[in-house]
Amino acid sequence: MAEELLRKTYEVHGRDFDKAGENATEIKRVLKELNIDSMLVHRAVVIAFEAEMNVVMYATKGTITFILTEEAIELEIADEGPGIEDLEMALTEGFSTATNEMREMGFGFGMGLPNIRKNADDFDLTSEVGAGTTVSTKVRLESNA
Amino acid sequence: MPERTHGFRIDEQKCRGHLACMRACPTQAIRVTDGKARLLPQFCVDCGICLTACPSGAIGAITQSFAELDKFKYKVAVPSPVLFAQFPVGITPARTILGLKALGFDAVWDFTVELALVNRAILDYVEEWNGPFPVLSISCPVIVRLIQVMYPAMIDQLLRLQPPRELAGRELKRKYSEELGLHPDEIAAVYITPCQAKTISILKPAEGVKSNLDGAIGISDVYNDIVALTKDLEKKETVAPPKGPACSVEMLRWAISKGQGNTLRRHRYMSVTGLSNVIQVFEDIYKGKLRNIEYLECDACWGGCIGGNLTVDNIYVTLSKIHRLWSDLPNTDPRVDAEVERRYPIEDFSLKGEVMPRATGKNTGGLKERVKRIKTEEAVNKMLPGLDCGLCGAPTCKTFANDVAAGHASQDDCVMLSGKRLKALQAMYHRKGEESTPEGGG
Ligand SMILES: Nc1ncnc2c1ncn2[C@@H]1O[C@H](COP(=O)(O)OP(=O)(O)O)[C@@H](O)[C@H]1O
Numbered sequence: 001m002a003e004e005l006l007r008k009t010y011e012v013h014g015r016d017f018d019k020a021g022e023n024a025t026e027i028k029r030v031l032k033e034l035n036i037d038s039m040l041v042h043r044a045v046v047i048a049f050e051a052e053m054n055v056v057m058y059a060t061k062g063t064i065t066f067i068l069t070e071e072a073i074e075l076e077i078a079d080e081g082p083g084i085e086d087l088e089m090a091l092t093e094g095f096s097t098a099t100n101e102m103r104e105m106g107f108g109f110g111m112g113l114p115n116i117r118k119n120a121d122d123f124d125l126t127s128e129v130g131a132g133t134t135v136s137t138k139v140r141l142e143s144n145a
Numbered sequence: 146m147p148e149r150t151h152g153f154r155i156d157e158q159k160c161r162g163h164l165a166c167m168r169a170c171p172t173q174a175i176r177v178t179d180g181k182a183r184l185l186p187q188f189c190v191d192c193g194i195c196l197t198a199c200p201s202g203a204i205g206a207i208t209q210s211f212a213e214l215d216k217f218k219y220k221v222a223v224p225s226p227v228l229f230a231q232f233p234v235g236i237t238p239a240r241t242i243l244g245l246k247a248l249g250f251d252a253v254w255d256f257t258v259e260l261a262l263v264n265r266a267i268l269d270y271v272e273e274w275n276g277p278f279p280v281l282s283i284s285c286p287v288i289v290r291l292i293q294v295m296y297p298a299m300i301d302q303l304l305r306l307q308p309p310r311e312l313a314g315r316e317l318k319r320k321y322s323e324e325l326g327l328h329p330d331e332i333a334a335v336y337i338t339p340c341q342a343k344t345i346s347i348l349k350p351a352e353g354v355k356s357n358l359d360g361a362i363g364i365s366d367v368y369n370d371i372v373a374l375t376k377d378l379e380k381k382e383t384v385a386p387p388k389g390p391a392c393s394v395e396m397l398r399w400a401i402s403k404g405q406g407n408t409l410r411r412h413r414y415m416s417v418t419g420l421s422n423v424i425q426v427f428e429d430i431y432k433g434k435l436r437n438i439e440y441l442e443c444d445a446c447w448g449g450c451i452g453g454n455l456t457v458d459n460i461y462v463t464l465s466k467i468h469r470l471w472s473d474l475p476n477t478d479p480r481v482d483a484e485v486e487r488r489y490p491i492e493d494f495s496l497k498g499e500v501m502p503r504a505t506g507k508n509t510g511g512l513k514e515r516v517k518r519i520k521t522e523e524a525v526n527k528m529l530p531g532l533d534c535g536l537c538g539a540p541t542c543k544t545f546a547n548d549v550a551a552g553h554a555s556q557d558d559c560v561m562l563s564g565k566r567l568k569a570l571q572a573m574y575h576r577k578g579e580e581s582t583p584e585g586g587g
């Protein structure tokens with residue numbers, strides 16, 4: 001196991017569109033301050049932002065755990081919420097159950113989970129219907145994929 | 146030589162350690178140690194807010210004088226459009242030009258054409274640009290420096306076109322060297338500037354290449370002379386105001402930070418003025434918002450360049466004068482249009498050189514070291530009162546925590562954490578009170 005250098009946990013509240021994205025911004029600020037390569041920062045921020053938005057849009061509440069090791073930026077977003085019935089379907093580009101109202105705000109085009117997967121070097125999605133969803137990702141510091 | 150790269154100098158003798166400049170600085174570039182303000186040049190964006198804030202008159206703008214121009218054989222003034230909007234009724238743009246000539250300039254270059262060229266180039270640029278959005282205007286040197294220091298991730302969004310004043314410098318040297326048989330280096334292109342930030346952008350361009358202009362003189366430095374000289378000229382009657390365009394509606398629009406609104410009519414355009422407002426908008430862009438705006442015109446001075454710190458009137462008076470000038474000027478000028486048609490296809494407007502992030506010294510050391518610094522900063526920040534009193538010599542508790550983590554300050558500099566600090570301050574500032582006379586003020 002690579003040595004853990006930094007660990008931060010942020011709370012996310014479902015339906016709080018006003019504050020949505022703030023945690024992703026905070027993570028971006030920390031990564032920038034650490035002078036992490038901007039391509040890697042960008043990928044981590046896309047992951048954090050999309051996952052945070054999903055908690056806001058679909059779940060009741062959740063947490064973002066941000067861990068920096070010597071090797072990777074790890075992000076785990078876990079929520080208490082309705083869960084996802086069909087993971088394959090949810091990971092399909094363009095699939096979305098977002099409401100019109102959400103779309104008007106500029107979210108819900110069904111690209112969130114696919115983009116998270118695309119930007120992560122390691123990606124894991126688990127969910128239990130009626131309980132919640134967990135997205136675990138790693139962006140390797142060496143990688144440039 | 147960090148001093149040479151900035152538009153300001155703090156006079157140690159005059160500085161009485163008020164914390165006003167430190168508190169006002171939008172990029173936290175000032176600390177007060179041992180009762181004296183000190184500039185951290187790597188964070189300074191040349192906005193000039195410290196200069197206005199200082200109650201002791203200890204901060205001065207670095208300016209240029211006419212004497213420095215003596216080495217040139219032919220001197221051409223390139224007035225900012227703001228100049229024309231400073232004068233009382235009667236001193237028309239045409240007369241202002243005569244005044245500049247009476248001051249010792251051999252010619253005056255009105256850059257209406259260059260402005261129209263740039264406006265057109267911006268339209269093409271925005272239409273071809275694939276993002277990231279919004280494209281950010283580059284005309285205000287403070288904004289460029291702000292991005293270098295605080296928003297390096299947004300550097301790619303900076304418009305990569307030269308501002309009109311730079312194109313004017315290039316064109317006038319080409320024209321006069323041809324006409325007069327002089328070497329371009331023997332011709333001085335001198336910007337008549339509304340702010341010292343443009344002076345420093347000419348002496349030390351952010352993009353790291355030589356400016357096409359050779360220097361700048363503040364509007365406030367020529368204002369009185371022009372008023373006096375044009376009065377004399379009026380008496381003589383013989384001198385006719387020059388023919389051809391002198392100032393234009395587009396020039397005035399540029400001066401109030403609405404320059405591209407007209408050109409980009411069919412595009413999503415936004416204009417922001419005032420450094421604190423610009424920072425607010427940049428924070429939003431940094432968070433990923435405002436991606437639907439295609440072009441953002443931004444100026445550090447409130448109201449645009451008419452709010453520059455080397456102007457004479459307040460912006461409302463200037464706006465009223467612009468309103469008056471506006472009605473006297475034709476909306477279009479066929480001569481300008483013809484010149485634009487001729488020059489646009491044959492000239493290159495792209496920015497020479499690259500704007501790079503400023504090295505602020507924050508990013509040194511390996512990853513482990515940097516993490517340690519962040520953790521120390523957070524730990525120190527937790528102990529601090531969060532009052533931002535400034536008595537430690539840093540503008541905010543957060544900045545102070547950062548300084549401590551970087552090893553530039555000791556946590557004992559906080560009056561809440563160390564009684565010694567308070568005693569030291571009492572001694573320092575009390576003694577000063579006795580020394581200064583009542584009319585010292587401040
Ligand atoms: N945390 C979650 N809890 C419940 N359902 C989710 C969650 N995240 C995603 N989903 C489901 O997966 C779908 C696809 O998600 P995503 O790819 O992010 O697109 P979008 O959010 O635009 O709909 C969502 O519409 C939603 O039905």
Ligand SMILES: [Mg+2]
Pocket residue numbers: 050053054108110111112113
């Ligand atoms: Mg989504």
